Amino acid sequence: MEETKNFIEEIIDADLAEGKIEKIHTRFPPEPNGYLHIGHCKALAIDFGTAKKYGGLCNLRMDDTNPAKEDTEYVDAIKEDIHWLGFDWDDRFFYGSDYFDKDYEYAIELINKGLAYVCELTADQMEKYRGDLTHPATSPWRDRPIEESLDLFKRMKDGEFPDGKYTLRAKIDLASGNFWLRDPVIYRIKHMHHHRHGDKWCIYPTYDFAHPIQDALEGITHSLCSLEFEIHRPLYNWVIENVSVPHKPRQIEFARLNITNTVLSKRFLRLMVESGRVDGWDDPRMPTLCGLRRRGYTGASIVDFCSRVGVAKANSLVDIRLLEACIRDELNETAPRRIAILEPIKVIVDNYPDGKEEIFELPNHPQHPEMGTRKVKFTKEIFIDAEDFALVPPPKFFRLKPDGEVRLMGAYIVKCGDIVMNDDGSVKEIHCSADLETGNGNPVDGRKIKGTIHWLSQENAIDSDVVLYENLLTLEDPSKLPDDKEFTDYLNPDSKKIKRAKVEANLAEAKAGDKFQFVRLGYFCRDTKNENTFNSIVSLKDSKGK
Numbered sequence: 001m002e003e004t005k006n007f008i009e010e011i012i013d014a015d016l017a018e019g020k021i022e023k024i025h026t027r028f029p030p031e032p033n034g035y036l037h038i039g040h041c042k043a044l045a046i047d048f049g050t051a052k053k054y055g056g057l058c059n060l061r062m063d064d065t066n067p068a069k070e071d072t073e074y075v076d077a078i079k080e081d082i083h084w085l086g087f088d089w090d091d092r093f094f095y096g097s098d099y100f101d102k103d104y105e106y107a108i109e110l111i112n113k114g115l116a117y118v119c120e121l122t123a124d125q126m127e128k129y130r131g132d133l134t135h136p137a138t139s140p141w142r143d144r145p146i147e148e149s150l151d152l153f154k155r156m157k158d159g160e161f162p163d164g165k166y167t168l169r170a171k172i173d174l175a176s177g178n179f180w181l182r183d184p185v186i187y188r189i190k191h192m193h194h195h196r197h198g199d200k201w202c203i204y205p206t207y208d209f210a211h212p213i214q215d216a217l218e219g220i221t222h223s224l225c226s227l228e229f230e231i232h233r234p235l236y237n238w239v240i241e242n243v244s245v246p247h248k249p250r251q252i253e254f255a256r257l258n259i260t261n262t263v264l265s266k267r268f269l270r271l272m273v274e275s276g277r278v279d280g281w282d283d284p285r286m287p288t289l290c291g292l293r294r295r296g297y298t299g300a301s302i303v304d305f306c307s308r309v310g311v312a313k314a315n316s317l318v319d320i321r322l323l324e325a326c327i328r329d330e331l332n333e334t335a336p337r338r339i340a341i342l343e344p345i346k347v348i349v350d351n352y353p354d355g356k357e358e359i360f361e362l363p364n365h366p367q368h369p370e371m372g373t374r375k376v377k378f379t380k381e382i383f384i385d386a387e388d389f390a391l392v393p394p395p396k397f398f399r400l401k402p403d404g405e406v407r408l409m410g411a412y413i414v415k416c417g418d419i420v421m422n423d424d425g426s427v428k429e430i431h432c433s434a435d436l437e438t439g440n441g442n443p444v445d446g447r448k449i450k451g452t453i454h455w456l457s458q459e460n461a462i463d464s465d466v467v468l469y470e471n472l473l474t475l476e477d478p479s480k481l482p483d484d485k486e487f488t489d490y491l492n493p494d495s496k497k498i499k500r501a502k503v504e505a506n507l508a509e510a511k512a513g514d515k516f517q518f519v520r521l522g523y524f525c526r527d528t529k530n531e532n533t534f535n536s537i538v539s540l541k542d543s544k545g546k
């Protein structure tokens with residue numbers, strides 16, 4: 001089968017064919033001001049994936065140009081998440097701020113070439129002087145002599161002026177239809193401590209000026225980024241053309257990943273954490289990589305998802321069920337089967353001898369005998385799930401009901417007898433009789449038993465918390481947020497429900513992160529933080545329209 005190439009690969013093929021480049025070199029430039037989310041995985045898969053496919057290299061570069069919010073906690077978490085997804089930067093780990101000296105030199109070069117000048121407009125004035133589509137911007141300091149700009153810029157660097165007093169602006173085109181080219185600010189005065197450079201600098205380059213320089217200094221050939229940077233590309237190219245950098249990288253934009261019922265923005269995710277609406281960045285409901293990992297997603301399933309989404313130039317909204325399908329497909333193959341009873345009701349098998357125990361062997365995976373079996377005990381008192389019993393059964397209810405018969409999975413057929421109620425009208429316990437002759441086979445008299453339910457012997461059950469998760473947001477398309485609403489107006493009140501469940505005793509030995517299929521329920525992962533807790537990962541089937 002002929003492999004189809006995405007549009008980025010087509011550009012790269014052409015660049016290689018024309019001899020513009022010999023070896024692909026990309027980079028992933030996260031800003032260390034929060035944890036990575038699944039949208040970043042798309043960018044990672046494109047940056048690292050494309051480099052790998054072409055036998056090239058990909059750098060990891062912390063974009064810490066802006067001194068405001070960076071934190072080493074985030075740097076470490078970002079590295080951990082990228083490794084977890086299976087990508088590696090080897091020894092090519094950089095900080096954008098490592099190039100501050102170079103940025104400064106290139107700014108001086110621009111001033112010397114008459115391509116940058118020190119401006120005295122305040123932020124408000126600059127807004128006023130911006131012009132509009134029919135009127136060019138005005139800039140009263142544009143013709144400041146080179147010597148004067150050089151002098152002022154050096155004094156800005158030396159800390160002589162307060163924040164906002166001056167800016168350095170690139171001299172490009174005040175009449176450009178692209179507002180980013182109307183003499184954009186490329187340096188600002190900010191008396192701020194930088195987490196890596198302390199108080200060495202009190203002027204900082206803007207992202208639009210620093211980023212192309214960083215790419216060029218690292219020998220990046222293709223600077224792949226999301227679509228919102230498209231409008232900045234002419235400025236990116238202008239910087240590359242006008243300062244004497246050693247390489248000429250090329251920026252290519254791709255569509256951002258958007259997922260139904262999910263907001264992929266660090267600002268919103270931080271708000272959720274800081275307002276206590278979720279239990280931290282790694283809350284299993286969060287679309288962060290650490291949240292998805294804790295929920296029970298594997299790195300491979302998320303990378304698989306990104307490759308199924310593909311690389312396109314136009315923005316689109318991807319159904320979250322596609323992500324769920326990726327982990328379901330993987331766990332269906334790999335997860336050992338176990339039994340959990342989310343809402344236990346006690347069943348007493350009256351005709352089963354007191355104190356007797358029988359052991360049934362259950363397969364760990366029905367399609368993979370090599371995964372072995374486990375021993376499940378049968379005794380007189382067992383648990384079944386409240387959902388598998390109906391006092392007043394609806395039509396076609398094939399589970400346990402008054403006078404009805406049902407098969408206990410892998411064990412006896414039982415018939416419902418006396419039902420003992422609590423004072424509040426709930427079922428306290430159910431008495432049954434077992435067809436002891438039939439054992440695990442079909443009834444000897446040929447009668448048909450339609451339903452099979454799961455069960456656990458009291459002797460083989462331990463208590464455990466099972467946490468059922470749903471989407472955090474009820475708003476399907478986050479781009480359609482009404483003007484008068486906030487995302488927090490759409491929080492799903494049922495996004496987390498804790499069940500005090502009974503689970504197979506052998507699950508006491510499960511390790512944090514171990515994943516299982518709880519039969520007839522779905523896939524679950526042993527939580528990494530809370531003792532004896534399992535997180536729901538995904539249901540057994542796609543519940544379309546639920």
Ligand code: ATP
Pocket residue numbers: 029030031032038039040042043063224225226227255256257258264265266267
């Ligand atoms: P956020 O909007 O969540 O704050 P960001 O773009 O500010 O994200 P960065 O740390 O700057 O976060 O992102 C690093 C890279 O990841 C950028 O190149 C950006 O284009 C890319 N990226 C971020 N979000 C997405 C997304 N939803 N889909 C694809 N790529 C993304």
Ligand code: MG
Pocket residue numbers: 031
């Ligand atoms: Mg960013």
